[in-house]
Amino acid sequence: MEKVFNPTSIEKSWYQKWEDNGYFQASGTGTPYCIMLPPPNVTGTLHMGHAFQHTIMDSLIRYKRMQGNNTLWQAGTDHAGIATQMVVERQLIADGKTRHDLGRDAFIDKVWDWKEESGNTITKQLRCSGASMDWTRERFTMDEGLSKSVTEVFVRLHEEGLIYRGKRLVNWDPVLHTAVSDLEVNSAEEDGHMWSIRYPIVGEDGYLIVATTRPETMLGDSAVAVHPDDERYKHLVGKMIQLPLTGREIPVIADDYVDPEFGTGCVKITPAHDFNDAEVGKRHNLPQINIFTIDARINDEAPEHYRGMGRFDARKMIVEDLKGEGLLEDIKDHKLMVPRGDRTHAVIEPFLTDQWYVKAEPLAKPAIEAVESGKIKFVPGNWDKTYYEWMRNIEDWCISRQIWWGHRIPAWYDDQGNIYVGRTEAEAREKNNVSADVELKQDDDVLDTWFSSALWPFSTLGWPEKTPELETFYPTSVLVTGFDIIFFWVARMIMMGMKFMDGEVPFKEVYIHGLVRDNEGHKMSKSKGNVLDPLDLINGIELEDLVKKRVTGLMQPQMAPKIEFSTRKNFPDGIAAYGTDAMRFTFASLATTGRDIAFDVGRVEGYRNFCNKLWNAARYVLSNTEGEDTGINSDDVILSTADRWIISKLQSVTTEVQAAMDNYRIDLASHAIYEFIWDEYCDWYIELSKTVLYNSEDEKVLRGTRQTLIKVLEETLKLLHPITPFITEEIWQRVAPLAGIEGDTIMLQPYPEFNQESVDKEAEADIEWVKTFLIGIRRIRGEMNISPGKPLPVLLADSSELDLQRLETNRVNVTKLGKLESITILSADDQAPESATAIVGNMKVLVPMAGLIDKDAELARLNKEKDKIDKELAKVQGKLNNPNFTDRAPEAVVNKEKAKAEEFVTSLKIIEEQITKIESL
RNA sequence: AGGCGCGUAGCUCAGUGGUAGAGCACUACCUUGACAUGGUAGUGGUCGGUGGUUCAAUCCCGCCCGCGCCUACCA
Numbered sequence: 001m002e003k004v005f006n007p008t009s010i011e012k013s014w015y016q017k018w019e020d021n022g023y024f025q026a027s028g029t030g031t032p033y034c035i036m037l038p039p040p041n042v043t044g045t046l047h048m049g050h051a052f053q054h055t056i057m058d059s060l061i062r063y064k065r066m067q068g069n070n071t072l073w074q075a076g077t078d079h080a081g082i083a084t085q086m087v088v089e090r091q092l093i094a095d096g097k098t099r100h101d102l103g104r105d106a107f108i109d110k111v112w113d114w115k116e117e118s119g120n121t122i123t124k125q126l127r128c129s130g131a132s133m134d135w136t137r138e139r140f141t142m143d144e145g146l147s148k149s150v151t152e153v154f155v156r157l158h159e160e161g162l163i164y165r166g167k168r169l170v171n172w173d174p175v176l177h178t179a180v181s182d183l184e185v186n187s188a189e190e191d192g193h194m195w196s197i198r199y200p201i202v203g204e205d206g207y208l209i210v211a212t213t214r215p216e217t218m219l220g221d222s223a224v225a226v227h228p229d230d231e232r233y234k235h236l237v238g239k240m241i242q243l244p245l246t247g248r249e250i251p252v253i254a255d256d257y258v259d260p261e262f263g264t265g266c267v268k269i270t271p272a273h274d275f276n277d278a279e280v281g282k283r284h285n286l287p288q289i290n291i292f293t294i295d296a297r298i299n300d301e302a303p304e305h306y307r308g309m310g311r312f313d314a315r316k317m318i319v320e321d322l323k324g325e326g327l328l329e330d331i332k333d334h335k336l337m338v339p340r341g342d343r344t345h346a347v348i349e350p351f352l353t354d355q356w357y358v359k360a361e362p363l364a365k366p367a368i369e370a371v372e373s374g375k376i377k378f379v380p381g382n383w384d385k386t387y388y389e390w391m392r393n394i395e396d397w398c399i400s401r402q403i404w405w406g407h408r409i410p411a412w413y414d415d416q417g418n419i420y421v422g423r424t425e426a427e428a429r430e431k432n433n434v435s436a437d438v439e440l441k442q443d444d445d446v447l448d449t450w451f452s453s454a455l456w457p458f459s460t461l462g463w464p465e466k467t468p469e470l471e472t473f474y475p476t477s478v479l480v481t482g483f484d485i486i487f488f489w490v491a492r493m494i495m496m497g498m499k500f501m502d503g504e505v506p507f508k509e510v511y512i513h514g515l516v517r518d519n520e521g522h523k524m525s526k527s528k529g530n531v532l533d534p535l536d537l538i539n540g541i542e543l544e545d546l547v548k549k550r551v552t553g554l555m556q557p558q559m560a561p562k563i564e565f566s567t568r569k570n571f572p573d574g575i576a577a578y579g580t581d582a583m584r585f586t587f588a589s590l591a592t593t594g595r596d597i598a599f600d601v602g603r604v605e606g607y608r609n610f611c612n613k614l615w616n617a618a619r620y621v622l623s624n625t626e627g628e629d630t631g632i633n634s635d636d637v638i639l640s641t642a643d644r645w646i647i648s649k650l651q652s653v654t655t656e657v658q659a660a661m662d663n664y665r666i667d668l669a670s671h672a673i674y675e676f677i678w679d680e681y682c683d684w685y686i687e688l689s690k691t692v693l694y695n696s697e698d699e700k701v702l703r704g705t706r707q708t709l710i711k712v713l714e715e716t717l718k719l720l721h722p723i724t725p726f727i728t729e730e731i732w733q734r735v736a737p738l739a740g741i742e743g744d745t746i747m748l749q750p751y752p753e754f755n756q757e758s759v760d761k762e763a764e765a766d767i768e769w770v771k772t773f774l775i776g777i778r779r780i781r782g783e784m785n786i787s788p789g790k791p792l793p794v795l796l797a798d799s800s801e802l803d804l805q806r807l808e809t810n811r812v813n814v815t816k817l818g819k820l821e822s823i824t825i826l827s828a829d830d831q832a833p834e835s836a837t838a839i840v841g842n843m844k845v846l847v848p849m850a851g852l853i854d855k856d857a858e859l860a861r862l863n864k865e866k867d868k869i870d871k872e873l874a875k876v877q878g879k880l881n882n883p884n885f886t887d888r889a890p891e892a893v894v895n896k897e898k899a900k901a902e903e904f905v906t907s908l909k910i911i912e913e914q915i916t917k918i919e920s921l
Numbered sequence: 922a923g924g925c926g927c928g929u930a931g932c933u934c935a936g937u938g939g940u941a942g943a944g945c946a947c948u949a950c951c952u953u954g955a956c957a958u959g960g961u962a963g964u965g966g967u968c969g970g971u972g973g974u975u976c977a978a979u980c981c982c983g984c985c986c987g988c989g990c991c992u993a994c995c996a
Contacts, residue, residue, distance in 0.1 A: 003955085003956075194996085211996060276994095382926080483991085576958095589934090592934075594927095595927075602945050603934095609958040613958080616955040668936095671943070671944090686955070775962095782949085788962095882976060
């Protein structure tokens with residue numbers, strides 16, 4: 001083995017081997033365990049969020065697989081309608097073309113080409129992250145089977161009246177020329193103005209003043225509303241208003257919607273361009289006057305000289321014109337919430353169109369109950385509140401999109417505009433008795449991408465067919481996803497799953513993880529220039545390449561210098577090739593529930609070092625066992641105390657890791673293994689094993705230590721494998737034969753189980769004694785500035801039988817590891833020389849000071865120790881002197897405190913004696 | 922406006938009703954035959970503030986301060 005762990009050379013080949021050998025496929029035996037991969041955008045690339053999420057899922061899947069479950073990790077990608085179409089359209093624009101130049105069929109061909117070309121990027125990158133998903137079952141939301149599911153669901157919902165077509169206001173993206181759902185609109189506060197406009201009253205001299213943030217919509221006003229109880233305007237209700245600039249007359253109406261306290265208490269009502277106004281309009285039978293084209297330009301409903309103008313230009317002109325007519329009361333600066341499309345960032349326009357909707361409430365009801373009843377559990381639990389909040393106030397879902405890339409809506413129209421829905425055109429005709437000579441035209445629209453995503457848990461398993469996979473793996477075990485798509489995806493999967501799988505939930509648990517942010521807690525984004533690419537953490541990147549990557553293709557090129565500066569500052573040496581395992585371990589250790597993670601590259605480095613530590617431990621083990629007699633298949637061995645101790649400790653860590661994994665606490669699992677490997681196995685056990693391997697001549701003892709080194713390492717590798725698959729496989733391949741284990745891969749080995757028989761409390765206590773002894777010596781060395789290599793004579797005073805017994809079994813250990821020259825046992829009568837002291841229980845470990853130790857330094861050391869114990873003792877005694885405590889606290893707690901007090905008193909006594917002794921020198 | 926969450930060492934974060942922990946960073950010493958991507962020892966915290974419950978609160982409850990997110994919004 002190489003001296004230094006080199007991830008690149010290790011990781012190369014394993015994934016291919018695993019995949020080629022079919023290790024990722026469900027075994028067909030054991031309890032079914034299934035995770036659905038949240039399908040990434042087929043034309044996308046891997047980002048930190050994926051890497052984080054996939055680390056969690058892969059750790060769970062590998063863990064469950066090793067435990068003997070029938071595990072399926074369902075792979076696949078999403079067609080991501082709008083996002084993908086935009087990418088291809090952008091490519092066309094580069095050639096000076098639009099999709100309309102190509103026509104629908106040619107354009108869709110082009111998108112498929114692009115999907116083929118780039119679609120493998122994401123799946124290749126997924127493989128780099130070690131994700132053990134079943135590629136043989138890979139699905140795409142627009143492949144044949146899934147498209148069939150989509151049609152089936154649409155038709156069935158339509159038959160039940162749960163999908164309908166309606167004309168109403170939608171969120172319209174004037175750049176994309178499509179409707180989008182509420183969820184695809186993000187509102188944010190922006191600076192704007194509030195214009196107050198005078199609306200003359202017909203037949204009177206006065207006017208009403210209305211305030212608006214969107215003066216251009218006045219062209220579509222149908223009324224002015226006041227509050228019914230507003231005394232100021234009561235007399236005007238029913239009168240008419242001369243709507244400026246249009247020549248139209250509109251009524252004054254009374255409606256509770258108006259807040260009399262706000263502004264003048266008069267509101268212009270524009271039912272075709274505002275969601276609230278539409279409601280008011282409905283109540284008062286007001287006409288909806290649409291004044292916009294699909295580009296949000298003024299249409300022919302408006303006075304001629306505004307026609308064709310963009311909405312923002314029209315706004316300017318209208319304000320000017322009002323000013324010219326003396327109808328502009330005033331203009332104030334005003335902050336308002338501006339809705340923008342999440343893809344285009346264009347201001348979304350409430351727009352009157354015909355769209356398809358899913359009636360949400362009947363579907364939401366059982367979906368709410370599924371969570372209330374505990375059939376679906378959120379982890380962490382508090383996310384159910386978010387879910388309920390959304391589901392209980394759910395609005396009908398607009399599912400039609402006026403784009404080309406997606407599942408075309410299975411509805412046909414005749415020339416009278418009648419609608420016929422069917423799985424095919426033929427079925428649509430048949431069901432509705434439409435004869436063959438009537439010409440039908442299919443709806444041009446496609447479905448919202450999330451419509452097909454909502455079916456993912458059962459469509460990928462073969463629904464509507466009753467496949468064995470569906471039978472076996474539905475309901476799936478856990479869904480791992482970010483809170484940002486609870487509404488987009490999780491809620492809709494639950495609704496659709498309950499609906500089409502006979503009330504069965506799509507998954508039993510939903511593990512919600514946080515967002516991956518940069519090391520300062522900021523959201524990673526191209527425009528901020530703080531994006532990390534998981535592949536760069538794995539493979540490394542030179543500074544210059546990193547800078548280049550971050551500053552090219554910026555929407556705001558003026559940010560480039562700032563980004564370059566911070567990049568050079570944060571990564572002066574670029575990024576080292578830390579490897580997949582180190583990256584995964586980092587994500588695992590940060591995977592605490594319910595919290596975003598601030599990703600610090602320093603952590604990755606630390607865990608790369610951990611990999612190196614493990615690597616070198618393995619190197620030590622192998623170099624001392626390969627070609628040696630390990631007695632692996634014989635009982636003719638003697639286990640040392642240290643052997644029995646580490647085996648016992650292995651049981652604890654196994655329990656701890658399993659408990660953590662079972663509770664989705666991958667962070668705790670990774671910490672437990674980290675500590676075991678570094679702090680127990682490497683720091684203590686390997687060091688203790690050296691005293692055997694380098695000194696013992698007893699073959700049985702040697703065999704015992706050799707086989708313990710091997711066996712514990714082998715088990716530890718298995719414990720760790722779900723988190724860091726590559727390094728564990730690489731080492732395991734060398735270690736397993738020595739451990740007498742057959743198998744082609746660590747992946748399919750049984751996961752370690754707690755074994756009561758291996759628990760050895762006596763050995764644990766013995767090694768604790770050794771540790772205390774050695775730490776005491778090291779402290780004296782460290783604080784007295786005694787060189788680590790200098791052999792020390794040591795005296796033991798007040799030693800008990802047990803101490804002496806432990807000394808005998810561990811004499812070599814303490815001598816070698818403590819670099820002791822000699823150990824002398826003092827009897828009660830012996831006069832101890834002036835010494836530095838360490839305390840092991842009731843025993844004093846003395847290092848004579850002659851020529852070694854500085855008096856003042858030792859006094860300082862002792863006094864520091866004394867202060868510490870004084871404080872602790874005072875605390876404990878305070879408790880014990882409080883009758884409330886001794887009376888009311890549980891006996892066990894009181895006894896514990898008493899024991900502590902005794903211990904402190906003893907230690908204090910020893911230390912005080914020492915202080916007196918040394919002071920008198 | 923409503924909801925959720927966070928505030929623990931310089932930084933990033935665990936944690937527990939009963940002596941505050943880790944990684945990184947920092948200080949000193951050490952190239953000892955797995956590993957300097959290392960070893961040994963050490964520095965560092967009134968656990969945001971304030972009341973309450975309790976024998977005992979960093980942990981449970983109330984209020985306050987600061988920060989973040991989500992949902993819905995008054996033209």
